[in-house]
Amino acid sequence: xxxxxxxQDLRKVYMSPPPLAAGSGGFSFSxxxxxxxxxxxxxxxxxxxxxxxxxxxxxxxxxPNGAGKSTTVGILTTRVRPxxxxxxxxxxxxxxxxxxxxxxxxxxxQRPNLDFSLTAREILTxxxxxxxxxxxxxxxxxxTLLEKFKLLDRADQLVRGFxxxxxxxxSIARAMMHDPDxxxxxxxxxxLDPQTRLLLWEIIQEYNKAGKTxxxxxxxxxxxxxxxxxxxxxxxxxxxxxxxxxxxxxxVPGGYLVRVRFGQSSPDLMKRLExxxxxxxxxxxxxxxxxxxxxxxxxxxxxxxxxTLAAGVELVDVHISEPSLENLFLHxxxxxxxx
Amino acid sequence: MNRKAFFAMLAxxxxxxxxxxxxxxxxxxxxxxxxVFIFGRVMVGSGFMPPExxxxxxxxxxxxxxxxxxxxxxxxxxxAEFQFTREIEDRLLAPMDISWLAVEKVVAGTIQALAAGxxxxxxxxxxxxxxxxxxxxxxLTFVAVAILVxxxxxxxxxxxxxxxxQTHIGLMFSLVVAPMIFFGCTYYPWSALSKFPIMQxxxxxxxxxxxxxxxxxxxxxxxxxxxxxxxxPALLGFNVFLFVLGxxxxxxxxxS
Numbered sequence: 001x002x003x004x005x006x007x008q009d010l011r012k013v014y015m016s017p018p019p020l021a022a023g024s025g026g027f028s029f030s031x032x033x034x035x036x037x038x039x040x041x042x043x044x045x046x047x048x049x050x051x052x053x054x055x056x057x058x059x060x061x062x063x064p065n066g067a068g069k070s071t072t073v074g075i076l077t078t079r080v081r082p083x084x085x086x087x088x089x090x091x092x093x094x095x096x097x098x099x100x101x102x103x104x105x106x107x108x109x110q111r112p113n114l115d116f117s118l119t120a121r122e123i124l125t126x127x128x129x130x131x132x133x134x135x136x137x138x139x140x141x142x143x144t145l146l147e148k149f150k151l152l153d154r155a156d157q158l159v160r161g162f163x164x165x166x167x168x169x170x171s172i173a174r175a176m177m178h179d180p181d182x183x184x185x186x187x188x189x190x191x192l193d194p195q196t197r198l199l200l201w202e203i204i205q206e207y208n209k210a211g212k213t214x215x216x217x218x219x220x221x222x223x224x225x226x227x228x229x230x231x232x233x234x235x236x237x238x239x240x241x242x243x244x245x246x247x248x249x250x251x252v253p254g255g256y257l258v259r260v261r262f263g264q265s266s267p268d269l270m271k272r273l274e275x276x277x278x279x280x281x282x283x284x285x286x287x288x289x290x291x292x293x294x295x296x297x298x299x300x301x302x303x304x305x306x307x308t309l310a311a312g313v314e315l316v317d318v319h320i321s322e323p324s325l326e327n328l329f330l331h332x333x334x335x336x337x338x339x
Numbered sequence: 340m341n342r343k344a345f346f347a348m349l350a351x352x353x354x355x356x357x358x359x360x361x362x363x364x365x366x367x368x369x370x371x372x373x374x375v376f377i378f379g380r381v382m383v384g385s386g387f388m389p390p391e392x393x394x395x396x397x398x399x400x401x402x403x404x405x406x407x408x409x410x411x412x413x414x415x416x417x418x419a420e421f422q423f424t425r426e427i428e429d430r431l432l433a434p435m436d437i438s439w440l441a442v443e444k445v446v447a448g449t450i451q452a453l454a455a456g457x458x459x460x461x462x463x464x465x466x467x468x469x470x471x472x473x474x475x476x477x478x479l480t481f482v483a484v485a486i487l488v489x490x491x492x493x494x495x496x497x498x499x500x501x502x503x504x505q506t507h508i509g510l511m512f513s514l515v516v517a518p519m520i521f522f523g524c525t526y527y528p529w530s531a532l533s534k535f536p537i538m539q540x541x542x543x544x545x546x547x548x549x550x551x552x553x554x555x556x557x558x559x560x561x562x563x564x565x566x567x568x569x570x571x572p573a574l575l576g577f578n579v580f581l582f583v584l585g586x587x588x589x590x591x592x593x594x595s
Contacts (some may be wrong), residue, residue: 014595074595077432078432078594079428079431079432079593079594079595080594080595081594081595098436098437099341099434099435099436100434102432102433102434102435103434105432107428107432109425109428111423111424111425112424113424113425113426113427113428113429114424114426114429115351115426115429116424116426117355117358117359117426118351118354118355122354123429126347126350126351126354127429129343129344129347129350129351130343130344130347130348130429130430130433130434130435131344131433131434132341132343132344132434174429
């Protein structure tokens with residue numbers, strides 16, 4: 001039976017920078033000494049996130065760095081204590097029934113966190129042992145996974161010397177070792193070459209076909225589009241849009257985005273741009289520019305050029321984006337995902 | 340508690356220890372045995388120290404070895420595994436309450452500390468022979484003291500390992516472990532401090548004092564030592580305190 005995920009009004013405030021995301025590896029003596037005197041840094045990572053992931057779907061959390069994706073995954077995987085709100089996996093309250101939850105989830109962290117004291121094969125077999133698999137079962141499963149992830153030739157080496165891509169494959173193999181009903185992948189394709197990324201997508205889709213629920217975070221639109229059945233777009237700890245990739249893309253007025261930059265501002269020109277056929281919405285962009293949401297792209301350019309010429313304004317830059325999740329993110333937040 | 344997961348983690352630690360057996364053995368024994376040789380053999384042989392010093396020294400060296408081993412075996416992996424690489428994450432995600440992982444670390448450290456302490460006795464005896472007089476009148480009391488000392492070492496390792504950052508490992512040794520050893524009645528009996536009354540009283544906050552004096556009380560009771568009636572409850576108290584503190588720090592480090 002496929003297993004669903006639900007969160008209700010999840011909130012998280014870090015009193016100091018989050019240990020993983022913000023890279024708080026070292027600390028300074030002054031910070032240590034003046035404890036209590038300085039105001040503590042408060043970082044609001046999640047501000048009321050309610051989500052429902054349907055059993056058996058690939059659900060994506062899309063957002064820029066620091067949007068709250070990893071914190072959401074952290075809470076759902078028992079690794080982050082929520083400041084408020086609740087989360088359930090199947091019928092288990094994540095915070096109150098941690099062991100039951102851990103039994104049915106597999107987690108691939110944002111950074112490889114492999115056990116450096118062990119070889120690739122041992123990482124899998126010990127992982128299987130933690131989950132109570134018999135010696136025969138874990139040997140067999142480890143072999144299958146090593147083969148599937150093309151790691152057999154390095155299986156008996158310490159993973160310390162593995163490349164980033166190999167470590168990432170290893171992390172995913174480990175997460176699948178105990179055949180979890182829900183698989184969490186936090187930015188799984190970050191730093192992977194295109195070939196490995198395709199292998200990864202294939203494996204994720206195959207795992208999903210076996211009836212498993214998958215929650216994936218990414219800031220890569222292409223990945224979200226290709227892989228996810230449904231998506232939540234998340235920014236500053238809020239869910240700002242939710243739906244299938246197609247629905248989300250369709251929710252952008254027109255779909256196409258034409259970003260125009262001028263030499264100087266002209267309110268009159270803005271009005272004329274709004275009046276162009278097919279243009280649904282025009283947003284002024286500082287210092288001198290406009291984002292045009294429209295249901296056509298390239299054919300608008302010559303008309304825009306004519307208008308600016310007539311207004312005596314210099315046209316500095318024109319950029320056309322086809323309907324994409326990037327446009328959607330921009331439309332909702334006024335910022336590019338890559339900014 | 341999930342026994343399968345717990346023992347799988349113990350097996351993992353044993354496996355890693357076996358893989359690193361040679362460096363672990365060298366690191367555990369070379370320094371204390373050099374100390375035994377120079378102070379017990381050379382200094383006594385050359386007449387700088389009285390012959391009885393041999394017997395007095397060995398329990399102290401055993402305490403140092405056990406405490407050093409236990410702290411190192413628990414604290415160092417924890418410091419490394421909680422750093423950037425978060426190697427411990429896999430075990431935190433195992434289907435077991437994370438407190439048991441801390442317990443597992445303490446158990447593994449206790450076993451290593453006990454093994455190290457037990458090896459020091461015969462090897463030290465060989466190095467110091469003849470003229471060393473170990474008596475061991477109450478083997479069961481000896482076992483109890485040895486286990487309490489090993490637990491103190493590994494619980495201390497848990498508390499330190501979850502409180503110290505990688506950048507401060509050096510400081511941990513020079514500001515915590517080294518003073519603890521020098522002011523821990525390891526190289527001298529507590530009664531020898533009667534001429535330094537302030538120091539004699541202040542160092543009673545150092546748990547290693549009870550470890551060395553306790554081992555003296557069970558191995559070489561012919562020398563003056565702190566009463567076991569004081570040593571056993573003191574060690575037990577320190578163990579509980581360090582374990583509770585360590586567990587709290589462990590939770591802080593594990594869950595953000």
